[in-house]
Amino acid sequence: MQDALIRKLESYEALSKQDHEALRVLVPKIRQVGPRTDLISEGEPPENVHLILEGFACRYKILPSGQRQIMAFLVPGDFCDLNVFILDQMDHCIGTISACQVADIPRRAIDEITANHPHITRAFWWCALVDEAVLREWLVNVGGRQANQRIAHLLCELLLRLQAVGYASDNTYPFPFKQADIADCMGLSEVHVNRTIRELRALGLITLKQRHLTIHNVEELKAFSGFTANYLHLKNARWSERRSVPWLVRAQGS
Amino acid sequence: MQDALIRKLESYEALSKQDHEALRVLVPKIRQVGPRTDLISEGEPPENVHLILEGFACRYKILPSGQRQIMAFLVPGDFCDLNVFILDQMDHCIGTISACQVADIPRRAIDEITANHPHITRAFWWCALVDEAVLREWLVNVGGRQANQRIAHLLCELLLRLQAVGYASDNTYPFPFKQADIADCMGLSEVHVNRTIRELRALGLITLKQRHLTIHNVEELKAFSGFTANYLHLKNARWSERRSVPWLVRAQGS
DNA sequence: CGCAAGGTTGACGCTGCTCAAATTTGGTGG
DNA sequence: CCACCAAATTTGAGCAGCGTCAACCTTGCG
Numbered sequence: 001m002q003d004a005l006i007r008k009l010e011s012y013e014a015l016s017k018q019d020h021e022a023l024r025v026l027v028p029k030i031r032q033v034g035p036r037t038d039l040i041s042e043g044e045p046p047e048n049v050h051l052i053l054e055g056f057a058c059r060y061k062i063l064p065s066g067q068r069q070i071m072a073f074l075v076p077g078d079f080c081d082l083n084v085f086i087l088d089q090m091d092h093c094i095g096t097i098s099a100c101q102v103a104d105i106p107r108r109a110i111d112e113i114t115a116n117h118p119h120i121t122r123a124f125w126w127c128a129l130v131d132e133a134v135l136r137e138w139l140v141n142v143g144g145r146q147a148n149q150r151i152a153h154l155l156c157e158l159l160l161r162l163q164a165v166g167y168a169s170d171n172t173y174p175f176p177f178k179q180a181d182i183a184d185c186m187g188l189s190e191v192h193v194n195r196t197i198r199e200l201r202a203l204g205l206i207t208l209k210q211r212h213l214t215i216h217n218v219e220e221l222k223a224f225s226g227f228t229a230n231y232l233h234l235k236n237a238r239w240s241e242r243r244s245v246p247w248l249v250r251a252q253g254s
Numbered sequence: 255m256q257d258a259l260i261r262k263l264e265s266y267e268a269l270s271k272q273d274h275e276a277l278r279v280l281v282p283k284i285r286q287v288g289p290r291t292d293l294i295s296e297g298e299p300p301e302n303v304h305l306i307l308e309g310f311a312c313r314y315k316i317l318p319s320g321q322r323q324i325m326a327f328l329v330p331g332d333f334c335d336l337n338v339f340i341l342d343q344m345d346h347c348i349g350t351i352s353a354c355q356v357a358d359i360p361r362r363a364i365d366e367i368t369a370n371h372p373h374i375t376r377a378f379w380w381c382a383l384v385d386e387a388v389l390r391e392w393l394v395n396v397g398g399r400q401a402n403q404r405i406a407h408l409l410c411e412l413l414l415r416l417q418a419v420g421y422a423s424d425n426t427y428p429f430p431f432k433q434a435d436i437a438d439c440m441g442l443s444e445v446h447v448n449r450t451i452r453e454l455r456a457l458g459l460i461t462l463k464q465r466h467l468t469i470h471n472v473e474e475l476k477a478f479s480g481f482t483a484n485y486l487h488l489k490n491a492r493w494s495e496r497r498s499v500p501w502l503v504r505a506q507g508s
Numbered sequence: 509c510g511c512a513a514g515g516t517t518g519a520c521g522c523t524g525c526t527c528a529a530a531t532t533t534g535g536t537g538g
Numbered sequence: 539c540c541a542c543c544a545a546a547t548t549t550g551a552g553c554a555g556c557g558t559c560a561a562c563c564t565t566g567c568g
Binding site for chain 1: 296297313315317318319321323325337338340341342343345346376379380382383384386387389390391392393394396397398399439440441480484485487489
Protein backbone atom coordinates (compact mmCIF):
# COMPACT_ATOMS: atom_id res chain seq x y z
CA MET A 1 0.00 0.00 0.00
CA GLN A 2 2.34 2.69 1.18
CA ASP A 3 5.13 0.70 -0.39
CA ALA A 4 5.38 3.46 -2.93
CA LEU A 5 6.54 5.97 -0.32
CA ILE A 6 9.01 3.61 1.33
CA ARG A 7 10.34 2.58 -2.03
CA LYS A 8 10.85 6.17 -3.02
CA LEU A 9 12.50 7.18 0.23
CA GLU A 10 14.84 4.22 0.06
CA SER A 11 15.98 5.27 -3.35
CA TYR A 12 17.25 8.39 -1.61
CA GLU A 13 18.46 7.16 1.77
CA ALA A 14 18.97 3.80 3.53
CA LEU A 15 16.29 3.25 6.18
CA SER A 16 16.28 0.95 9.20
CA LYS A 17 13.55 -1.40 10.38
CA GLN A 18 12.58 1.21 12.95
CA ASP A 19 12.26 3.78 10.23
CA HIS A 20 9.99 1.47 8.28
CA GLU A 21 7.83 0.96 11.33
CA ALA A 22 7.59 4.69 11.95
CA LEU A 23 6.47 5.20 8.38
CA ARG A 24 3.80 2.56 8.69
CA VAL A 25 2.40 4.19 11.82
CA LEU A 26 2.45 7.52 10.00
CA VAL A 27 -0.57 6.48 7.96
CA PRO A 28 -3.37 5.90 10.46
CA LYS A 29 -6.19 5.68 8.02
CA ILE A 30 -6.58 5.72 4.29
CA ARG A 31 -9.22 7.72 2.52
CA GLN A 32 -10.74 6.88 -0.85
CA VAL A 33 -11.17 9.89 -3.11
CA GLY A 34 -13.03 9.87 -6.41
CA PRO A 35 -11.54 11.10 -9.67
CA ARG A 36 -11.61 14.83 -10.47
CA THR A 37 -12.05 15.80 -6.83
CA ASP A 38 -10.25 18.59 -5.00
CA LEU A 39 -8.20 17.61 -1.96
CA ILE A 40 -7.54 21.20 -0.98
CA SER A 41 -8.25 24.54 -2.62
CA GLU A 42 -6.52 27.86 -3.05
CA GLY A 43 -7.06 30.17 -0.09
CA GLU A 44 -7.59 27.42 2.48
CA PRO A 45 -5.24 27.20 5.46
CA PRO A 46 -3.22 24.00 5.10
CA GLU A 47 -3.81 21.55 7.94
CA ASN A 48 -2.98 17.94 7.32
CA VAL A 49 -0.26 16.76 5.01
CA HIS A 50 -1.68 14.70 2.15
CA LEU A 51 0.13 11.68 0.82
CA ILE A 52 -0.89 9.93 -2.39
CA LEU A 53 -0.83 6.18 -1.87
CA GLU A 54 -2.54 5.15 -5.07
CA GLY A 55 -3.72 6.99 -8.17
CA PHE A 56 -2.77 10.27 -9.81
CA ALA A 57 -3.41 13.85 -8.72
CA CYS A 58 -2.21 17.31 -9.72
CA ARG A 59 -1.41 20.77 -8.45
CA TYR A 60 -3.18 23.51 -10.37
CA LYS A 61 -4.31 27.10 -10.46
CA ILE A 62 -7.19 28.73 -12.27
CA LEU A 63 -6.29 31.96 -14.06
CA PRO A 64 -8.63 34.96 -14.23
CA SER A 65 -9.29 33.94 -17.85
CA GLY A 66 -10.66 30.62 -16.63
CA GLN A 67 -7.65 28.77 -17.99
CA ARG A 68 -6.38 25.97 -15.75
CA GLN A 69 -2.63 25.62 -15.35
CA ILE A 70 -1.37 22.34 -13.91
CA MET A 71 1.96 22.75 -12.13
CA ALA A 72 2.69 19.20 -11.06
CA PHE A 73 1.49 15.66 -11.37
CA LEU A 74 1.45 13.70 -8.15
CA VAL A 75 1.96 9.95 -8.32
CA PRO A 76 1.89 7.26 -5.63
CA GLY A 77 4.41 8.04 -2.91
CA ASP A 78 4.23 11.80 -3.47
CA PHE A 79 3.42 14.28 -0.72
CA CYS A 80 1.01 16.97 -1.82
CA ASP A 81 2.02 19.60 0.65
CA LEU A 82 4.81 18.37 2.85
CA ASN A 83 6.05 21.87 3.50
CA VAL A 84 3.23 24.16 2.66
CA PHE A 85 1.84 23.91 6.17
CA ILE A 86 4.29 26.52 7.34
CA LEU A 87 2.61 29.05 5.10
CA ASP A 88 -0.59 30.80 6.00
CA GLN A 89 -2.78 29.73 3.13
CA MET A 90 -2.66 27.61 0.00
CA ASP A 91 -1.75 29.54 -3.12
CA HIS A 92 -2.96 26.75 -5.40
CA CYS A 93 -5.36 23.81 -5.51
CA ILE A 94 -4.69 20.09 -5.42
CA GLY A 95 -7.13 17.77 -7.15
CA THR A 96 -7.24 14.14 -8.18
CA ILE A 97 -6.99 12.97 -11.77
CA SER A 98 -7.97 9.35 -11.23
CA ALA A 99 -9.56 7.83 -8.15
CA CYS A 100 -6.97 7.94 -5.36
CA GLN A 101 -6.11 6.51 -2.01
CA VAL A 102 -4.97 9.40 0.14
CA ALA A 103 -3.50 9.48 3.64
CA ASP A 104 -4.17 12.58 5.76
CA ILE A 105 -1.19 12.93 8.02
CA PRO A 106 -1.50 15.30 10.97
CA ARG A 107 1.21 17.89 11.19
CA ARG A 108 2.15 16.55 14.61
CA ALA A 109 3.01 13.14 13.19
CA ILE A 110 5.45 14.77 10.79
CA ASP A 111 6.99 16.75 13.63
CA GLU A 112 7.38 13.57 15.63
CA ILE A 113 9.09 11.79 12.77
CA THR A 114 11.50 14.59 12.04
CA ALA A 115 12.39 14.78 15.73
CA ASN A 116 13.23 11.10 16.08
CA HIS A 117 14.17 9.74 12.69
CA PRO A 118 17.03 11.64 11.08
CA HIS A 119 17.24 9.34 8.06
CA ILE A 120 13.57 9.78 7.27
CA THR A 121 13.91 13.50 7.79
CA ARG A 122 16.75 13.62 5.33
CA ALA A 123 14.76 11.59 2.83
CA PHE A 124 11.77 13.93 3.26
CA TRP A 125 14.01 16.89 2.52
CA TRP A 126 15.31 15.10 -0.50
CA CYS A 127 11.70 14.58 -1.66
CA ALA A 128 10.92 18.26 -1.31
CA LEU A 129 14.04 19.28 -3.20
CA VAL A 130 13.35 16.83 -6.00
CA ASP A 131 9.79 18.15 -6.27
CA GLU A 132 11.23 21.59 -6.73
CA ALA A 133 13.73 20.34 -9.29
CA VAL A 134 10.88 18.75 -11.24
CA LEU A 135 9.04 22.04 -11.14
CA ARG A 136 12.11 23.82 -12.53
CA GLU A 137 12.36 21.28 -15.31
CA TRP A 138 8.70 21.82 -16.19
CA LEU A 139 9.41 25.50 -16.57
CA VAL A 140 12.34 24.67 -18.83
CA ASN A 141 10.07 22.35 -20.76
CA VAL A 142 7.24 24.81 -21.26
CA GLY A 143 9.51 27.78 -21.82
CA GLY A 144 12.12 26.23 -24.05
CA ARG A 145 10.83 23.27 -26.03
CA GLN A 146 8.21 22.94 -28.70
CA ALA A 147 5.09 20.85 -28.40
CA ASN A 148 6.32 17.45 -29.54
CA GLN A 149 9.50 17.50 -27.47
CA ARG A 150 7.59 18.94 -24.57
CA ILE A 151 5.10 16.12 -24.41
CA ALA A 152 7.74 13.49 -25.07
CA HIS A 153 9.74 14.91 -22.17
CA LEU A 154 6.77 14.62 -19.86
CA LEU A 155 6.26 11.00 -20.86
CA CYS A 156 9.90 10.20 -20.11
CA GLU A 157 9.68 11.86 -16.72
CA LEU A 158 6.54 9.99 -15.76
CA LEU A 159 8.14 6.71 -16.76
CA LEU A 160 11.14 7.23 -14.50
CA ARG A 161 9.10 8.52 -11.59
CA LEU A 162 6.66 5.63 -11.81
CA GLN A 163 9.44 3.08 -12.19
CA ALA A 164 10.97 4.44 -8.99
CA VAL A 165 7.81 3.52 -7.08
CA GLY A 166 7.12 0.28 -8.90
CA TYR A 167 4.22 1.42 -11.03
CA ALA A 168 5.74 0.79 -14.42
CA SER A 169 6.81 -2.43 -16.07
CA ASP A 170 8.00 -3.11 -19.59
CA ASN A 171 8.13 0.63 -20.17
CA THR A 172 4.38 0.69 -19.74
CA TYR A 173 2.46 2.64 -17.15
CA PRO A 174 -1.10 3.64 -16.31
CA PHE A 175 -2.15 6.82 -18.05
CA PRO A 176 -5.44 8.18 -16.70
CA PHE A 177 -4.85 11.68 -18.07
CA LYS A 178 -7.24 13.28 -20.48
CA GLN A 179 -5.68 15.14 -23.36
CA ALA A 180 -7.07 18.29 -21.75
CA ASP A 181 -4.93 17.53 -18.68
CA ILE A 182 -1.81 17.34 -20.80
CA ALA A 183 -2.82 20.53 -22.55
CA ASP A 184 -3.27 22.38 -19.26
CA CYS A 185 0.10 21.42 -17.93
CA MET A 186 2.12 21.92 -21.10
CA GLY A 187 0.55 25.26 -22.00
CA LEU A 188 -0.96 23.90 -25.21
CA SER A 189 -4.46 23.61 -26.62
CA GLU A 190 -6.33 20.34 -26.45
CA VAL A 191 -6.42 20.08 -30.21
CA HIS A 192 -2.72 20.53 -30.55
CA VAL A 193 -2.02 17.94 -27.87
CA ASN A 194 -4.12 15.53 -29.85
CA ARG A 195 -2.14 16.16 -33.02
CA THR A 196 1.16 15.96 -31.20
CA ILE A 197 0.36 12.65 -29.52
CA ARG A 198 -0.72 11.41 -32.91
CA GLU A 199 2.66 12.44 -34.25
CA LEU A 200 4.52 10.58 -31.50
CA ARG A 201 2.43 7.52 -32.26
CA ALA A 202 3.06 7.84 -35.98
CA LEU A 203 6.79 8.05 -35.30
CA GLY A 204 6.48 4.70 -33.53
CA LEU A 205 7.71 6.18 -30.25
CA ILE A 206 4.68 5.38 -28.12
CA THR A 207 1.44 3.43 -27.96
CA LEU A 208 -1.54 4.52 -25.92
CA LYS A 209 -4.35 2.09 -25.37
CA GLN A 210 -6.75 1.20 -22.62
CA ARG A 211 -5.43 4.03 -20.51
CA HIS A 212 -1.93 2.62 -20.53
CA LEU A 213 1.07 4.20 -22.18
CA THR A 214 3.91 2.18 -23.67
CA ILE A 215 7.22 3.70 -24.68
CA HIS A 216 8.73 1.53 -27.37
CA ASN A 217 12.28 2.76 -27.19
CA VAL A 218 13.07 4.79 -24.13
CA GLU A 219 16.47 5.96 -25.29
CA GLU A 220 14.99 7.14 -28.52
CA LEU A 221 12.25 9.08 -26.78
CA LYS A 222 14.79 10.63 -24.42
CA ALA A 223 16.93 11.69 -27.34
CA PHE A 224 13.89 13.05 -29.15
CA SER A 225 12.86 15.21 -26.22
CA GLY A 226 16.29 16.17 -24.96
CA PHE A 227 15.56 14.43 -21.67
CA THR A 228 18.28 14.18 -19.04
CA ALA A 229 17.39 12.44 -15.81
CA ASN A 230 19.81 14.28 -13.55
CA TYR A 231 17.12 16.59 -12.18
CA LEU A 232 15.22 13.65 -10.68
CA HIS A 233 18.24 12.91 -8.47
CA LEU A 234 17.51 9.19 -8.41
CA LYS A 235 20.33 7.49 -6.60
CA ASN A 236 19.73 4.10 -8.17
CA ALA A 237 19.38 5.29 -11.69
CA ARG A 238 22.41 7.47 -11.54
CA TRP A 239 24.92 4.66 -11.61
CA SER A 240 23.48 2.96 -14.62
CA GLU A 241 23.46 6.29 -16.39
CA ARG A 242 27.07 6.90 -15.65
CA ARG A 243 27.87 3.67 -17.38
CA SER A 244 25.68 4.18 -20.38
CA VAL A 245 26.06 7.88 -21.10
CA PRO A 246 29.76 8.71 -21.32
CA TRP A 247 29.38 12.46 -21.63
CA LEU A 248 27.72 12.60 -18.25
CA VAL A 249 30.91 11.37 -16.67
CA ARG A 250 32.75 14.25 -18.19
CA ALA A 251 30.22 16.74 -16.96
CA GLN A 252 30.41 15.31 -13.48
CA GLY A 253 34.16 15.20 -13.50
CA SER A 254 34.58 18.86 -14.36
CA MET B 255 24.47 45.67 3.56
CA GLN B 256 22.75 42.50 4.55
CA ASP B 257 19.82 44.60 5.56
CA ALA B 258 17.99 43.09 2.63
CA LEU B 259 18.02 39.64 4.17
CA ILE B 260 17.00 40.79 7.63
CA ARG B 261 14.31 42.95 6.16
CA LYS B 262 12.96 40.04 4.19
CA LEU B 263 13.07 37.60 7.08
CA GLU B 264 11.31 40.07 9.34
CA SER B 265 8.49 40.37 6.89
CA TYR B 266 7.94 36.68 7.58
CA GLU B 267 8.76 36.29 11.27
CA ALA B 268 9.59 38.54 14.23
CA LEU B 269 13.27 38.28 15.11
CA SER B 270 15.07 39.11 18.35
CA LYS B 271 18.27 41.10 18.86
CA GLN B 272 20.10 37.80 19.27
CA ASP B 273 18.69 36.62 15.98
CA HIS B 274 19.93 39.77 14.27
CA GLU B 275 23.37 39.25 15.74
CA ALA B 276 23.45 35.64 14.56
CA LEU B 277 22.54 36.76 11.06
CA ARG B 278 25.30 39.33 11.04
CA VAL B 279 27.88 36.73 12.06
CA LEU B 280 26.54 34.47 9.32
CA VAL B 281 28.23 36.58 6.68
CA PRO B 282 31.94 36.43 7.43
CA LYS B 283 33.18 37.96 4.22
CA ILE B 284 31.59 39.49 1.18
CA ARG B 285 32.73 38.71 -2.30
CA GLN B 286 32.43 41.03 -5.29
CA VAL B 287 31.33 39.27 -8.45
CA GLY B 288 31.27 40.83 -11.89
CA PRO B 289 28.20 40.88 -14.13
CA ARG B 290 27.44 37.85 -16.31
CA THR B 291 29.52 35.54 -14.14
CA ASP B 292 28.60 32.06 -12.97
CA LEU B 293 28.48 31.48 -9.24
CA ILE B 294 27.98 27.72 -9.62
CA SER B 295 27.39 25.46 -12.58
CA GLU B 296 25.29 22.42 -13.38
CA GLY B 297 26.98 19.18 -12.36
CA GLU B 298 29.04 20.69 -9.55
CA PRO B 299 28.56 19.42 -6.02
CA PRO B 300 27.03 22.21 -3.95
CA GLU B 301 29.25 23.35 -1.10
CA ASN B 302 28.65 26.78 0.33
CA VAL B 303 25.29 28.46 0.40
CA HIS B 304 25.30 31.67 -1.64
CA LEU B 305 23.43 34.74 -0.52
CA ILE B 306 22.90 37.75 -2.76
CA LEU B 307 23.53 40.94 -0.80
CA GLU B 308 23.51 43.36 -3.69
CA GLY B 309 22.73 43.09 -7.39
CA PHE B 310 20.73 40.68 -9.53
CA ALA B 311 21.39 37.07 -10.45
CA CYS B 312 19.49 34.20 -12.01
CA ARG B 313 19.03 30.45 -12.05
CA TYR B 314 19.28 28.95 -15.53
CA LYS B 315 19.78 25.88 -17.62
CA ILE B 316 21.15 25.46 -21.11
CA LEU B 317 19.10 23.14 -23.33
CA PRO B 318 20.67 20.77 -25.85
CA SER B 319 19.55 23.24 -28.53
CA GLY B 320 21.72 25.90 -26.94
CA GLN B 321 18.67 27.79 -25.72
CA ARG B 322 19.01 29.27 -22.24
CA GLN B 323 16.05 29.00 -19.90
CA ILE B 324 16.07 31.24 -16.85
CA MET B 325 14.07 29.76 -13.97
CA ALA B 326 14.38 32.46 -11.35
CA PHE B 327 15.67 35.94 -10.75
CA LEU B 328 17.55 36.41 -7.51
CA VAL B 329 17.46 39.81 -5.87
CA PRO B 330 19.18 41.17 -2.74
CA GLY B 331 18.29 39.05 0.27
CA ASP B 332 17.74 35.89 -1.78
CA PHE B 333 19.53 32.63 -1.09
CA CYS B 334 20.73 30.91 -4.24
CA ASP B 335 20.82 27.40 -2.93
CA LEU B 336 19.67 27.29 0.66
CA ASN B 337 18.53 23.70 0.36
CA VAL B 338 20.27 22.32 -2.64
CA PHE B 339 23.25 21.27 -0.56
CA ILE B 340 21.44 18.14 0.49
CA LEU B 341 21.46 16.96 -3.09
CA ASP B 342 24.45 15.38 -4.73
CA GLN B 343 25.00 17.78 -7.57
CA MET B 344 23.56 20.96 -9.04
CA ASP B 345 20.99 20.38 -11.74
CA HIS B 346 21.20 23.98 -12.94
CA CYS B 347 23.54 26.96 -13.03
CA ILE B 348 23.45 30.22 -11.12
CA GLY B 349 24.93 33.31 -12.71
CA THR B 350 24.93 37.02 -12.09
CA ILE B 351 23.04 39.51 -14.21
CA SER B 352 24.56 42.69 -12.83
CA ALA B 353 27.64 43.01 -10.65
CA CYS B 354 26.82 41.48 -7.26
CA GLN B 355 27.94 41.29 -3.69
CA VAL B 356 27.71 37.68 -2.66
CA ALA B 357 28.20 36.00 0.70
CA ASP B 358 29.49 32.43 0.71
CA ILE B 359 28.04 30.82 3.80
CA PRO B 360 29.51 27.50 4.91
CA ARG B 361 26.98 24.75 5.39
CA ARG B 362 28.07 24.46 9.02
CA ALA B 363 27.02 28.03 9.75
CA ILE B 364 23.53 27.25 8.49
CA ASP B 365 23.42 24.11 10.63
CA GLU B 366 24.46 26.12 13.63
CA ILE B 367 21.76 28.70 13.05
CA THR B 368 19.01 26.18 12.56
CA ALA B 369 20.08 24.40 15.73
CA ASN B 370 19.97 27.49 17.94
CA HIS B 371 17.61 30.00 16.37
CA PRO B 372 14.14 28.59 15.81
CA HIS B 373 12.71 31.88 14.56
CA ILE B 374 15.39 32.25 11.93
CA THR B 375 14.94 28.62 10.99
CA ARG B 376 11.27 29.17 10.48
CA ALA B 377 11.94 32.28 8.41
CA PHE B 378 14.46 30.33 6.30
CA TRP B 379 11.81 27.69 5.64
CA TRP B 380 9.39 30.38 4.73
CA CYS B 381 11.93 31.77 2.22
CA ALA B 382 12.36 28.38 0.62
CA LEU B 383 8.62 27.87 0.32
CA VAL B 384 8.09 31.29 -1.16
CA ASP B 385 10.85 30.64 -3.69
CA GLU B 386 8.98 27.53 -4.73
CA ALA B 387 5.70 29.42 -4.91
CA VAL B 388 7.34 31.98 -7.17
CA LEU B 389 8.58 29.18 -9.36
CA ARG B 390 5.06 27.78 -9.62
CA GLU B 391 3.74 31.18 -10.58
CA TRP B 392 6.36 31.47 -13.30
CA LEU B 393 5.14 28.20 -14.73
CA VAL B 394 1.59 29.53 -14.65
CA ASN B 395 2.82 32.67 -16.32
CA VAL B 396 4.71 31.00 -19.13
CA GLY B 397 2.14 28.26 -19.62
CA GLY B 398 -1.04 30.26 -19.38
CA ARG B 399 -0.57 33.89 -20.34
CA GLN B 400 0.40 35.55 -23.58
CA ALA B 401 3.44 37.70 -24.07
CA ASN B 402 2.20 41.11 -22.93
CA GLN B 403 0.50 39.86 -19.77
CA ARG B 404 3.43 37.59 -19.10
CA ILE B 405 5.98 40.38 -19.08
CA ALA B 406 3.68 42.73 -17.19
CA HIS B 407 3.27 40.03 -14.55
CA LEU B 408 7.01 39.70 -14.14
CA LEU B 409 7.34 43.45 -13.70
CA CYS B 410 4.69 43.44 -10.97
CA GLU B 411 6.40 40.59 -9.17
CA LEU B 412 9.79 42.27 -9.26
CA LEU B 413 8.28 45.47 -7.88
CA LEU B 414 6.80 43.72 -4.85
CA ARG B 415 9.87 41.61 -4.19
CA LEU B 416 12.17 44.60 -4.41
CA GLN B 417 9.88 46.75 -2.26
CA ALA B 418 10.03 44.03 0.39
CA VAL B 419 13.80 44.46 0.63
CA GLY B 420 13.86 48.22 0.22
CA TYR B 421 15.14 48.38 -3.34
CA ALA B 422 12.20 50.16 -4.89
CA SER B 423 10.81 53.62 -4.31
CA ASP B 424 8.11 55.53 -6.14
CA ASN B 425 7.27 52.35 -8.03
CA THR B 426 10.70 52.56 -9.61
CA TYR B 427 13.43 49.97 -9.36
CA PRO B 428 16.79 49.13 -10.93
CA PHE B 429 16.44 47.08 -14.08
CA PRO B 430 19.78 45.68 -15.25
CA PHE B 431 18.19 43.00 -17.43
CA LYS B 432 18.84 42.81 -21.12
CA GLN B 433 15.86 42.10 -23.30
CA ALA B 434 17.50 38.77 -24.05
CA ASP B 435 17.29 37.96 -20.30
CA ILE B 436 13.56 38.63 -20.29
CA ALA B 437 13.18 36.56 -23.44
CA ASP B 438 15.02 33.60 -21.90
CA CYS B 439 12.89 33.54 -18.78
CA MET B 440 9.53 34.13 -20.40
CA GLY B 441 10.04 31.67 -23.23
CA LEU B 442 9.88 34.36 -25.90
CA SER B 443 12.19 35.62 -28.62
CA GLU B 444 14.26 38.71 -28.09
CA VAL B 445 12.44 40.50 -30.90
CA HIS B 446 9.04 39.76 -29.47
CA VAL B 447 10.12 40.97 -26.04
CA ASN B 448 11.21 44.19 -27.63
CA ARG B 449 7.85 44.68 -29.30
CA THR B 450 5.95 43.75 -26.17
CA ILE B 451 7.86 46.16 -23.93
CA ARG B 452 7.25 48.78 -26.56
CA GLU B 453 3.54 47.99 -26.32
CA LEU B 454 3.53 48.36 -22.53
CA ARG B 455 5.29 51.68 -22.92
CA ALA B 456 2.85 52.83 -25.57
CA LEU B 457 -0.04 51.93 -23.27
CA GLY B 458 1.50 54.27 -20.72
CA LEU B 459 1.94 51.47 -18.20
CA ILE B 460 5.70 51.68 -17.76
CA THR B 461 8.77 53.74 -18.46
CA LEU B 462 12.24 52.28 -18.85
CA LYS B 463 15.19 54.59 -18.85
CA GLN B 464 18.74 54.56 -17.59
CA ARG B 465 18.34 50.98 -16.47
CA HIS B 466 15.49 51.87 -14.16
CA LEU B 467 11.91 50.75 -14.55
CA THR B 468 8.96 52.86 -13.44
CA ILE B 469 5.44 51.52 -13.17
CA HIS B 470 3.03 54.39 -13.59
CA ASN B 471 -0.06 52.79 -12.17
CA VAL B 472 0.58 49.61 -10.24
CA GLU B 473 -3.06 48.62 -9.90
CA GLU B 474 -3.56 49.04 -13.61
CA LEU B 475 -0.54 46.89 -14.44
CA LYS B 476 -1.71 44.24 -11.99
CA ALA B 477 -5.13 44.20 -13.57
CA PHE B 478 -3.60 44.08 -17.03
CA SER B 479 -1.48 41.05 -16.20
CA GLY B 480 -3.90 39.25 -13.89
CA PHE B 481 -1.42 39.60 -11.04
CA THR B 482 -2.40 38.44 -7.55
CA ALA B 483 0.20 38.80 -4.84
CA ASN B 484 -0.96 35.94 -2.63
CA TYR B 485 1.78 33.60 -3.88
CA LEU B 486 4.49 35.87 -2.50
CA HIS B 487 3.12 35.30 1.01
CA LEU B 488 4.18 38.73 2.20
CA LYS B 489 2.84 39.20 5.69
CA ASN B 490 2.96 42.98 5.57
CA ALA B 491 1.36 43.38 2.22
CA ARG B 492 -1.46 40.99 2.94
CA TRP B 493 -3.34 43.25 5.25
CA SER B 494 -3.45 46.18 2.90
CA GLU B 495 -4.65 43.83 0.22
CA ARG B 496 -7.49 42.57 2.33
CA ARG B 497 -8.70 46.10 2.61
CA SER B 498 -8.38 46.97 -1.01
CA VAL B 499 -9.47 43.79 -2.75
CA PRO B 500 -12.82 42.71 -1.34
CA TRP B 501 -13.05 39.40 -3.16
CA LEU B 502 -9.90 38.18 -1.43
CA VAL B 503 -11.70 38.37 1.88
CA ARG B 504 -14.36 36.09 0.57
CA ALA B 505 -11.83 33.62 -0.71
CA GLN B 506 -10.06 33.61 2.64
CA GLY B 507 -13.24 33.33 4.58
CA SER B 508 -14.42 30.25 2.74
C1' DC C 509 35.84 59.70 -32.00
C1' DG C 510 34.98 55.04 -32.90
C1' DC C 511 33.58 50.61 -31.72
C1' DA C 512 30.81 47.05 -29.71
C1' DA C 513 26.77 45.77 -27.39
C1' DG C 514 22.21 46.25 -27.04
C1' DG C 515 17.81 48.02 -28.71
C1' DT C 516 14.54 48.75 -32.75
C1' DT C 517 12.19 47.82 -36.95
C1' DG C 518 10.34 45.30 -41.13
C1' DA C 519 9.02 41.26 -43.84
C1' DC C 520 7.67 36.77 -43.90
C1' DG C 521 6.56 32.11 -42.35
C1' DC C 522 5.57 28.53 -39.01
C1' DT C 523 3.79 26.77 -34.79
C1' DG C 524 0.05 26.37 -32.42
C1' DC C 525 -4.88 28.43 -31.42
C1' DT C 526 -9.90 28.77 -32.42
C1' DC C 527 -14.12 27.24 -34.00
C1' DA C 528 -16.85 23.64 -35.42
C1' DA C 529 -18.19 19.18 -36.70
C1' DA C 530 -17.53 14.10 -36.93
C1' DT C 531 -16.19 9.90 -34.86
C1' DT C 532 -14.94 6.82 -31.25
C1' DT C 533 -15.10 5.18 -26.50
C1' DG C 534 -17.03 3.87 -22.29
C1' DG C 535 -20.69 3.52 -19.21
C1' DT C 536 -25.72 2.64 -18.31
C1' DG C 537 -30.24 0.84 -18.66
C1' DG C 538 -33.44 -2.04 -21.14
C1' DC D 539 -26.36 -8.41 -25.75
C1' DC D 540 -27.78 -4.30 -27.73
C1' DA D 541 -29.28 0.58 -27.84
C1' DC D 542 -28.30 4.87 -26.23
C1' DC D 543 -25.98 8.80 -24.44
C1' DA D 544 -22.30 11.69 -22.69
C1' DA D 545 -17.56 12.28 -22.63
C1' DA D 546 -13.40 12.08 -24.94
C1' DT D 547 -10.83 11.89 -29.08
C1' DT D 548 -10.09 13.04 -33.82
C1' DT D 549 -10.12 15.81 -37.96
C1' DG D 550 -10.40 20.03 -40.96
C1' DA D 551 -10.00 24.91 -42.18
C1' DG D 552 -8.59 29.37 -41.30
C1' DC D 553 -6.02 32.57 -38.72
C1' DA D 554 -3.07 34.97 -35.14
C1' DG D 555 0.76 35.16 -32.07
C1' DC D 556 5.20 34.74 -32.08
C1' DG D 557 9.78 33.22 -34.25
C1' DT D 558 13.41 33.96 -37.67
C1' DC D 559 16.37 36.55 -40.44
C1' DA D 560 18.46 40.61 -41.48
C1' DA D 561 19.31 45.28 -41.39
C1' DC D 562 19.57 49.60 -39.02
C1' DC D 563 19.84 52.72 -35.07
C1' DT D 564 21.18 54.13 -30.39
C1' DT D 565 23.80 54.07 -26.26
C1' DG D 566 27.71 53.71 -23.43
C1' DC D 567 32.41 53.34 -22.94
C1' DG D 568 37.47 53.55 -23.84
